[in-house]
Amino acid sequence: MIIGVPKEIHRHEHRVGLTPFAVSQLTSEGHTVFVEQGAGEAAHFTDRDFQAAGATIVYSREEPYHRSDIVCRVGRPATEELDLLRPGGTILAFQHLAVIPKGNMERFMELEVTLIGYEIIQDATGDFPVLNPFSEMAGQMAIPLAAYYLQAEAGGRGILVGNVPGVPPATVLILGAGTVGTTAARSALGDGAHVMVVDEDMNKLQRLSRELLGRPHTVLVTEERLDRYTAIADVVIGAVLVPGERAPFLVTEEMVKKMKPGSVILDISIDQGGCIETSRPTTLDRPTYIQHGVVHYCVPNMTSNVPRTASRVLSNAALPYIKALARQGLERALQSNAALAQGVYLYRGQVVHRGLAEHFGLPFEPLTDLLSTEA
Numbered sequence: 001m002i003i004g005v006p007k008e009i010h011r012h013e014h015r016v017g018l019t020p021f022a023v024s025q026l027t028s029e030g031h032t033v034f035v036e037q038g039a040g041e042a043a044h045f046t047d048r049d050f051q052a053a054g055a056t057i058v059y060s061r062e063e064p065y066h067r068s069d070i071v072c073r074v075g076r077p078a079t080e081e082l083d084l085l086r087p088g089g090t091i092l093a094f095q096h097l098a099v100i101p102k103g104n105m106e107r108f109m110e111l112e113v114t115l116i117g118y119e120i121i122q123d124a125t126g127d128f129p130v131l132n133p134f135s136e137m138a139g140q141m142a143i144p145l146a147a148y149y150l151q152a153e154a155g156g157r158g159i160l161v162g163n164v165p166g167v168p169p170a171t172v173l174i175l176g177a178g179t180v181g182t183t184a185a186r187s188a189l190g191d192g193a194h195v196m197v198v199d200e201d202m203n204k205l206q207r208l209s210r211e212l213l214g215r216p217h218t219v220l221v222t223e224e225r226l227d228r229y230t231a232i233a234d235v236v237i238g239a240v241l242v243p244g245e246r247a248p249f250l251v252t253e254e255m256v257k258k259m260k261p262g263s264v265i266l267d268i269s270i271d272q273g274g275c276i277e278t279s280r281p282t283t284l285d286r287p288t289y290i291q292h293g294v295v296h297y298c299v300p301n302m303t304s305n306v307p308r309t310a311s312r313v314l315s316n317a318a319l320p321y322i323k324a325l326a327r328q329g330l331e332r333a334l335q336s337n338a339a340l341a342q343g344v345y346l347y348r349g350q351v352v353h354r355g356l357a358e359h360f361g362l363p364f365e366p367l368t369d370l371l372s373t374e375a
Contacts, residue, residue, distance in 0.1 A: 001326040002032045004068030006061065007039040010075050012284040014042035014307035015314065017072035017093070020053040022315035022322070027054030031326050034058045034067055043307035065089065070325055074314065075301065076100070076115075082107050088348065090114040090330055092318065094134075096300075097345055098246040099273045102360050105351075109362075112349035114330060118318060120244045120353070121343035128243070129339065130317040132179050137303045137310065138268050139183025139239070143191060145297060146172070146235040149264045149288060155295045157234060157262030162192030169193045173229050175250055175275055176239035177204035177218070180268050184237050185216045196229060221250065230255045238267040240275040244345070245355040251276040253292075261293035271300040335371055347371075 003026060005017045016039050018026075023033045033055040037047060047057050058064060065071055065084045073093035077085060082104065085091070088111075095117035097105065108115060118130040128135075143161060150156035150170065163169035172188045174181045177199035185208065188195045195216040199205050205218040219225060230236055230251055236259070240247045247269040256265070256278045267279040274280070278291050279298045284305055288297050303310040321340045324333045334341045344352050350365045351357040357364035 001070060001329075002034065002068045003322070003326065004064030004071045005033065005035040005039055005055075006064040006071065006073060006081075007036040008074050009078055009081065010301070012304060013075060013301055014304045015074040015301075015311045016040040016043050016045060016307070017074050017311075017314070018322075019043075019311050019315040020045055020049040020055075021312070022319050023050055023055045024053035025319060026322070026326060029323070029326070032056065034064050036061065036064050040311070043311045045308075045311070070322065072318070072322060074304075074311075079104060082111075085111050085113055087111045088113065090116065090325065092116045092118065092322065092325075094118050094271070095345055096271050097356055098244065098359050099271075105360055105362065108346055109349045109351070113346060114344065114348055115346040116321075116340070116343045117244065117345050118314070118343065120345070121321060121339055122243065123339040130314070130321075133313045133317055134303055134310070135179035135239075135241075136183050137306065137313065139180040140187060141302060141306075142180070142184040142237050142266050142268060143172070143187040143193075145302075146237070146264050146266055147191070149295045149297060150234065150262070152262075155262065155288065155290055156264055157260065159234060161188065161235070170234040171196065171232055172235045172237065173198070173233035174216075174237045174239060175199075175221075175226075176241065176269075177201065177208040178239060178241055180239035180241075181237070182208050182211060184239065186212055188235075189215050193235075196233075198225065198229070226250060227255055227258070231258045231260075234260065234263050236263070236265045236276070238265070238269045238275040238279070240269045241272070242355075244353050245359065246273040247275045249275060249277045251278075253277045256294055257292045259292070259294050262295070264295045264297065266297045268302070270298040274298060331371060334367065341367055 035050045035055040071091045076095045147161045152158035161170045171194045174197045198221040267274045269275040282298045352367040
């Protein structure tokens with residue numbers, strides 16, 4: 001099998017789709033890996049590192065696509081890359097397709113590509129084995145970022161996250177009790193913050209409470225409660241996930257208007273559209289803006305700021321699925337690996353993710369029906 005690793009062109013995207021270690025694992029099994037020149041430089045992986053791992057360095061943007069059966073990326077192809085795609089090819093990436101223009105979706109369908117989203121690969125236990133370590137990283141990064149943006153020179157209220165004797169700590173409100181929310185809550189508690197976590201799923205709240213020894217306040221979410229809690233929060237962290245679909249707005253603009261001046265919002269759901277009505281995507285060089293007196297941090301690719309760690313995490317988590325595709329081919333791998341099959345948005349140009357089909361008003365075809373037809 002031939003595998004391509006293009007250089008990411010999204011703004012401030014410093015990660016790379018495969019590390020030299022992952023490349024060595026694939027080439028040792030007899031697969032060919034083409035890596036675009038300079039693809040790993042921002043993560044401090046040199047072309048020489050990739051060559052030592054058995055990769056072939058290619059020097060045009062087209063080659064990783066047109067010479068490869070499988071393309072391993074970090075983010076989905078940008079609009080300007082669509083014409084580079086090989087018809088009928090397979091692309092693995094964090095796709096987040098619910099927030100792209102419909103025209104891009106139609107172009108993917110015209111090209112009859114197969115799109116596998118790392119964020120929706122789901123195993124039999126309900127876990128997301130590729131997404132979860134990235135959620136942990138985002139959760140770890142959230143509280144240090146919040147602490148920085150609470151400082152006066154960064155536009156914040158001029159308070160510490162933690163407590164000092166005689167002065168109450170910051171109140172951190174976390175929307176979502178999944179991996180991001182749990183990790184952020186643990187970090188905030190470690191700093192001495194007053195932490196509240198809301199979710200609509202009682203099982204998630206119970207699991208988080210047990211894991212964190214009952215220290216955060218856990219509450220079933222309602223609009224009335226959100227209206228009350230956002231008004232007293234110093235930090236609001238949006239950590240809502242609806243796999244493969246656009247995140248719902250939980251915090252309205254009216255709620256944001258009632259928040260304390262200089263408070264901070266980190267909308268970590270922004271890669272799926274955001275869960276706060278005033279959120280809009282920002283970039284690592286301009287990560288924040290102030291609206292209604294509230295600092296907003298809404299960087300979709302926040303782990304790109306730790307690209308070496310993030311690239312290694314991605315390769316470690318995704319490698320078993322890439323190996324399955326390379327060893328077995330697309331059809332057999334999807335038939336034998338249920339978790340990988342869960343990650344398919346488009347199969348040979350046909351939408352096989354029901355939520356995505358409904359979002360765009362496109363025809364839906366169950367993947368099992370398409371695979372059984374081919375068999």
